[in-house]
Amino acid sequence: MARVMFMRTAAVHRALISPVWWAHSSGARAQRMRTFSALMSPPSKAVVYDQEGSPDSVTRVVEVPPVEVKEKDVCVRMLAAPINPSDINRIQGVYPVRPPVPAVGGYEGVGEVHSVGPAVTGLSPGDWVIPFPPSIGTWQSYIVKEQSVWHKVDKETPPEYAATVIVNPLTALRMLEDFVTLNSGDSIVQNGATSIVGQCITQIAKFRGIHSINIIRDRPGSDEAKEMLKRLGADEVFTESQLEVKNLKSLLTNVPEPALGFNCVGGNSASMVLKFLRQGGTMVTYGGMSKKPVTVSTSSFIFKELSLRGFWLQKWLTSEKSKESKEMIDYLLCLAREGKLKYEMELVPFDNFHTALDKALGKLGSQPKQVLKF
Amino acid sequence: MARVMFMRTAAVHRALISPVWWAHSSGARAQRMRTFSALMSPPSKAVVYDQEGSPDSVTRVVEVPPVEVKEKDVCVRMLAAPINPSDINRIQGVYPVRPPVPAVGGYEGVGEVHSVGPAVTGLSPGDWVIPFPPSIGTWQSYIVKEQSVWHKVDKETPPEYAATVIVNPLTALRMLEDFVTLNSGDSIVQNGATSIVGQCITQIAKFRGIHSINIIRDRPGSDEAKEMLKRLGADEVFTESQLEVKNLKSLLTNVPEPALGFNCVGGNSASMVLKFLRQGGTMVTYGGMSKKPVTVSTSSFIFKELSLRGFWLQKWLTSEKSKESKEMIDYLLCLAREGKLKYEMELVPFDNFHTALDKALGKLGSQPKQVLKF
Known part of the structure; x- marks a missing residue:
């Protein structure tokens, strides 16, 4: 000193x-x-x-x-x-x-x-x-x-x-906790699933008995990405091109329609998340990798009763929420020590x-x- | 008989x-x-x-x-x-x-x-x-x-x-009540303001000390429509073309930024409602007169923390909510009898x-x- x-x-x-x-x-x-x-x-x-x-x-x-x-x-x-x-x-x-x-x-x-x-x-x-x-x-x-x-x-x-632990895993956990009450057996859908937040969502969902439907880009190596996500606990992994079908939900066999979706891409990929959602579902946007906006039909709002929200971690770091967020951090680091939460660095x-x-x-x-x- | x-x-x-x-x-x-x-x-x-x-x-x-x-x-x-x-x-x-x-x-x-x-x-x-x-x-x-x-x-x-009283005025009142807690002095923004729901929103807001910002189409007779809405209690009425300015909020002089917006048009008109909203605001879609979807930037969700919701009256007519809705109907009809809620028929x-x-x-x-x- x-x-x-x-x-x-x-x-x-x-x-x-x-x-x-x-x-x-x-x-x-x-x-x-x-x-x-x-x-x-x-x-x-x-x-x-x-x-x-x-x-x-x-x-x-x-x-x-x-x-x-x-x-x-x-x-x-x-x-x-x-x-x-x-x-x-x-x-x-x-x-x-x-x-x-x-x-x-x-x-x-x-x-x-x-x-x-x-x-x-x-x-x-x-x-x-x-x-x-x-x-x-x-x-x-x-x-x-x-x-x-x-x-x-x-x-x-x-x-x-x-x-x-804060920018990515805490985002994943807060988003799973803060918008919709999920119970074991429920499901979520997300795009950008290979992102670190996406990988954390898949893993945390898995521990909690929540099914995950994962959307990834079409690109070289997408088969490996699918395998990686399946190893992390993903129930379903689709490339965007696989979702160019009339009835998206017919692709879900053993997974219920999700009440909660996560979007970090925007554009058409966000529309696919919306299509998977069940009546009254919520989509949370936390990123916009495609740099394209989110487009939603009027009937999705009125008759499908969808809610669209956004997630900004900053809001959850204030003193009012900090105790809860610190407990979440301790939990996430416990999972990391046990090798139950992992991502490449x-x-x-x-x-x-x-x-x-x-x-x-x-x-x-x-x-x-x-x-x-x- | x-x-x-x-x-x-x-x-x-x-x-x-x-x-x-x-x-x-x-x-x-x-x-x-x-x-x-x-x-x-x-x-x-x-x-x-x-x-x-x-x-x-x-x-x-x-x-x-x-x-x-x-x-x-x-x-x-x-x-x-x-x-x-x-x-x-x-x-x-x-x-x-x-x-x-x-x-x-x-x-x-x-x-x-x-x-x-x-x-x-x-x-x-x-x-x-x-x-x-x-x-x-x-x-x-x-x-x-x-x-x-x-x-x-x-x-x-x-x-x-x-x-x-049900399809239009009850929609207006429920939308004012069910999404954001508004206090006297707050404001709302809406497009399609000359619709009957729009007119009801303006009038009910006025009784409650809530300012209203009203967006109408550019068309022959828009000056008369502005006058009509002002007579009903509108604080601000803009045609869509008046809102083609860089800083929309500079147009608001004595009205605070709204926490709640209503969209029955979609397309660019919905984007104008979103632009008026304050940080953390909510836009409720209840119609799509332009037949165009709602388009939202990623940053509006994340950094402006906007929520987008939909309103379908049907949900509020179920037995669980019916007592409350009946009381609202009685209130609305009381206003109609007093000449405080009116629209052309x-x-x-x-x-x-x-x-x-x-x-x-x-x-x-x-x-x-x-x-x-x-």
């Missing part, structure tokens, strides 16, 4: 969403010199961007000097943090809620407690924690934040699952950030989710 | 949705001769259709012989019954729930009690009643049904309002049924709602 005389306040570092100090002259910094020593974080490395734009051109890895660890602060050495599509969208400037620039990239991750302020209780060096609610700036080697924003997790958890050393970014951007073809390892 | 020896059972007449007896030979009818006299309805006239198709070619007015008024039956002399678009759709065979043919047309109406079976209490000759839940077969001069399906209404009510003698039908079919240009007067 470094104790130095030249320092910035932890508050500045904490709010790494606005690290304007990089532009400061050493003279300006010297003015903040203090005459006593303080608990400080180690120096850190962070992926920052000074302006929004193409992530591979606007991001750079910078050295961040130590920051003070105040009374209630916890200094966490990051272990792993994923590159999620929404992280990329924030950097591109197309995500609707974005930090002001300059900013540090990343939104979720897992780390090990490195040091704690004197007023911290319940967390000790060596504990594993995830930021909850997740927040901007997980792509850095050390983070100092107040104790209240860290949620302790079991150290037996594979770190890549602890690092990625690639761990990449932080030093290779730009290679991982290129893969996340799809420049190197289809790739597993990239998880930075610090 | 006619007492005759040759008769059919009231049950056959009651189930006028299937008046197969018209085809019976007099010989067959004679087999049902009874040896005692019974309370009978007067002979009746009814609009029947033997097959689905173009309403002006498949409907005909027929004479219906008297039927028995059984112990718990009430024989009602119809006073007025409207020709609603859904009545036409049933005859055309395009409404999703339809009676088997042959059938008598009409779904709602008002009548005066003509005679009652000996076990009937609470209803006496001279009382006014509406069928509730409404049911097929109101286009006839006498109807015999069990007491339980008649709801007594105040005789001071203008009969054309009593006859039309044309009363047409039943003998001129085919002229009224032509008008309802739009063959004679834009016309007020046609209400048959018996």
